[in-house]
Amino acid sequence: MRKADRLFQIIQILRRSSRPVTSSELADELEVARRTVYRDIAHLIAQRVPIEGEAGFGYVLDPRYDMPPLMLTPDEIEAVVLGVQMVARLNDAAIRNAASDVMAKITSVMPPDLLPYIAEPAVGIKPGAAGGDAALDTRRLRLAIRQGRKLELDYRAADGTVSSRIVWPVLLGYADRHSLLIAWCQSKQAFRHFRTERILKVEILAEPIGVSRSRLRQQWQQWRDAEMGKSG
Structure with missing residues (x-):
C-alpha cells in the first residue's frame, strides 16, 4: 500500500x-x-x-475534521460500483436512476488513475435483466417515511380484493426484485408488508405517525425478530 x-x-x-x-x-x-x-x-x-x-x-x-468528499480508495470505488449494479436489478425506476446519477457524479470528478476501477472493476454480479418498473412512483413513499407522516393506501391483495388502509410507513425494502412498503397498519393493528405494484393509490396525510420514527423502526425490528424466531 x-x-x-x-x-x-x-x-x-x-x-x-x-x-x-x-x-x-x-x-x-x-x-x-x-x-x-x-x-x-x-x-x-x-x-x-x-x-x-x-x-x-x-x-x-476530531469529529469536526473534514476531507474532500471524494477521496475514495479502490476498495470503496468498487463497493459503490457493486452497489449500483445491484440497484440496477431492482424494480424501482426512481432508485435505479438515482444510483446511475451518483455513479456519473463520482466518475466526473474521479482522478484519471482511479477511473479503471470504475470502467473495469474487479467485482460484479451475475448478469440478468433488470426488474420491471414498479407501477407506483416510490418517491412519495420515501418522502412520507422521511417526514414521519401517515399514508392512505388503496391496496389490492393477492386474491384481488381492494381495501383502503391508513398506515404508518417504516421502510421501503426490497426482496428479490420486488419492492415492499413496510408499515404499521391502523386497521389491522399490526405490521404489514405491502407490495408496491399492488398499491393502486397513495396519499400522504398531514397527520404525523403516532411515535418517533426511531421508535417505530425499533418496534418493527422487534416484531421482525419475533416472527423470525417463530419460523426458526
Missing part, C-alpha cells in the same frame, strides 16, 4: 470508530508494523490533521 493511501486509510479508520483506536489495531488492519503506524500518525499530526492520543492508549480524530 502506498504511503498516501495508508495515510488516508488511517483517517478513515479513525473517522468510523466511536472509541480510541490503538496502534496495534491500526497495524493489523493496514497490515504494517506498529512503528510504521507511529510514523504515519506523526506525519498526519505534522500536517495538522487533528488526531489526539498516544501509544498504548489509542488515537481519536
Whole structure:
C-alpha cells in the first residue's frame, strides 16, 4: 500500500470508530508494523490533521475534521460500483436512476488513475435483466417515511380484493426484485408488508405517525425478530 493511501486509510479508520483506536489495531488492519503506524500518525499530526492520543492508549480524530468528499480508495470505488449494479436489478425506476446519477457524479470528478476501477472493476454480479418498473412512483413513499407522516393506501391483495388502509410507513425494502412498503397498519393493528405494484393509490396525510420514527423502526425490528424466531 502506498504511503498516501495508508495515510488516508488511517483517517478513515479513525473517522468510523466511536472509541480510541490503538496502534496495534491500526497495524493489523493496514497490515504494517506498529512503528510504521507511529510514523504515519506523526506525519498526519505534522500536517495538522487533528488526531489526539498516544501509544498504548489509542488515537481519536476530531469529529469536526473534514476531507474532500471524494477521496475514495479502490476498495470503496468498487463497493459503490457493486452497489449500483445491484440497484440496477431492482424494480424501482426512481432508485435505479438515482444510483446511475451518483455513479456519473463520482466518475466526473474521479482522478484519471482511479477511473479503471470504475470502467473495469474487479467485482460484479451475475448478469440478468433488470426488474420491471414498479407501477407506483416510490418517491412519495420515501418522502412520507422521511417526514414521519401517515399514508392512505388503496391496496389490492393477492386474491384481488381492494381495501383502503391508513398506515404508518417504516421502510421501503426490497426482496428479490420486488419492492415492499413496510408499515404499521391502523386497521389491522399490526405490521404489514405491502407490495408496491399492488398499491393502486397513495396519499400522504398531514397527520404525523403516532411515535418517533426511531421508535417505530425499533418496534418493527422487534416484531421482525419475533416472527423470525417463530419460523426458526
